[in-house]
Amino acid sequence: MNKSILTKREKEVFELIIENYTTTEIALKLKISEKTVRNHISNVMQKLGVKGRASAVVELLKLGELSI
Amino acid sequence: MIKRRFIKKVLVTSAVLFAFLLMCLIPNNNVLEPTQQLEYVSSEVNKIPIYLLDSHNMLGRTNVAINSKEIDKQARELLEILIKEKGDNKLPSGFKAIIPSETVINSLTYKDGLIKVDFSSSLLDVSTENETKVIEAIVYTLTGIEGVNKIIIYVDGNILTKLPKSKINLPSTLDRSYGINRDYSITSYHDITSFNVYYLSKYNDVEYYVPVTKYVNDSRDKVEIIVEELKQGSYDNNLMSYLNYQTELEKVDYDKNEIALTFNEYIFSDADNREVLDEVISAISLSIADSYNVEEVVFNYKNEEIHKSVIKMLE
Structure with a gap:
């Protein structure tokens, strides 16, 4: 089985981030709170050891976790 | 005495020369083995x-x-x-x-x-x-x-x-x-797109193309970004582009399996002869082929077709 470093939810959040969804729009689409969206993003940045969302996206692209 | 020695030397030298001449004239039946293995290929390659x-x-x-x-x-x-x-x-x-x-x-x-x-x-x-x-x-x-x-x-x-x-x-x-030879130039998480740009490289005067998959923040159509990238060239000194920096892509038309690109006069390397460099045609066509599902790339100037590339025929 192919183990991802992201949880299913974290992947869903970032897939919407690269489609230009705002935090509010992501929360609405996934039916979660904005605070939860921000937590997911923050967790991923911590896992990757990066400081910004853009850096997180780059690392996830390089790791094959996200695709354009 | 001296005369005898001289005659003796002449005779010895003559004998050696005669023997050498004989060796050259006698046929050598030894067959040289080829040092390389020959590979027979079909005439259709x-x-x-x-x-x-x-x-x-x-x-x-x-x-x-x-x-x-x-x-x-x-x-x-x-x-x-x-x-x-x-x-x-x-x-x-x-x-x-x-x-x-x-x-x-x-x-x-x-x-x-x-x-x-x-x-x-x-x-x-x-x-x-x-x-x-x-x-x-x-x-x-x-x-x-x-x-x-x-x-x-x-x-x-x-x-x-x-x-x-x-x-x-x-x-x-x-x-x-x-992707291939990937290059990440992302500064934001908005409007991320990826596409291939084919740059020219050389080895001993023989030209070939190096595709680079670029990840950038840009919301324009990929064809516009590709042309822009080729105009700017690469920061890598080994990768070249011959597209004039003043070239403008004026219009893009899609039709079934074909994409038609209309350029300004700077697409020509020679405006009098209306010649477009092969390197420009190939770089643009190869780059387009990886981003668009087309079989042909048409180059136009002022509503007139100046070249058509058939993707599968590109070298």
Whole structure:
């Protein structure tokens, strides 16, 4: 089985981030709170050891976790 | 006494010369064995693109002569050239193979655009530096065969789902969206797009193209960004573009399997003869082909067609 470093939810959040969804729009689409969206993003940045969302996206692209 | 010595010397010298002359005149029946093995090839040879490591350690697009006509056989021939030491006699000058030399192709099948290739475990001996490149070389080479869109790589019967050394995830089914010679220029998470740009490189005056998959923040159509990138050129001194920086892409039209690009007068290298450099045509056409599902790229100037590239005929 192919183990991802992201949880299913974290992947869903970032897939919407690269489609230009705002935090509010992501929360609405996934039916979660904005605070939860921000937590997911923050967790991923911590896992990757990066400081910004853009850096997180780059690392996830390089790791094959996200695709354009 | 002196006269006798002189005569003696002349006689000895004459005898040696005569003996030498005899040796030259007597036929030599020894047949020289050829030092190289001759390879007999069919008169029908196809030139097919292959992606190999160039002298700057980037994957460059060059061509090799392939005898086979069937897709699966062509694929096998190409992969064997990619295996170190196996296809050395077919490597173009300045290029190197990348798959570890002990690797064997266990099996290869083709159906409905998909190639499934099973390698022996020696494939996993690839270095950390080259592990991504080996996947890129296999994917881009095999999808360069007409009719092939996707690849699944197996190692001793198991689908390869991670890179051999870093264990970074790999998609199970690979195609050109995997990228090649990747360049990340992302500063924001908005409007991220990716596309291939084909730059020109040279080895001993022989030109070839190096595709670079670029990741940028840009919301424009990919064709506009590609032309812009070729106008700006690359920061890498080994990668060149001949597209004039004053060239403007004025219009883009899509029609079935064709994309038509209308440029201003700076597309011409010679305005009087209305000539467009082959290097410009190829770079734009190859770049477009990887981002758009088209068979032809038309170059226009003032509503008039000045050139048409047929993608599968590009060298």
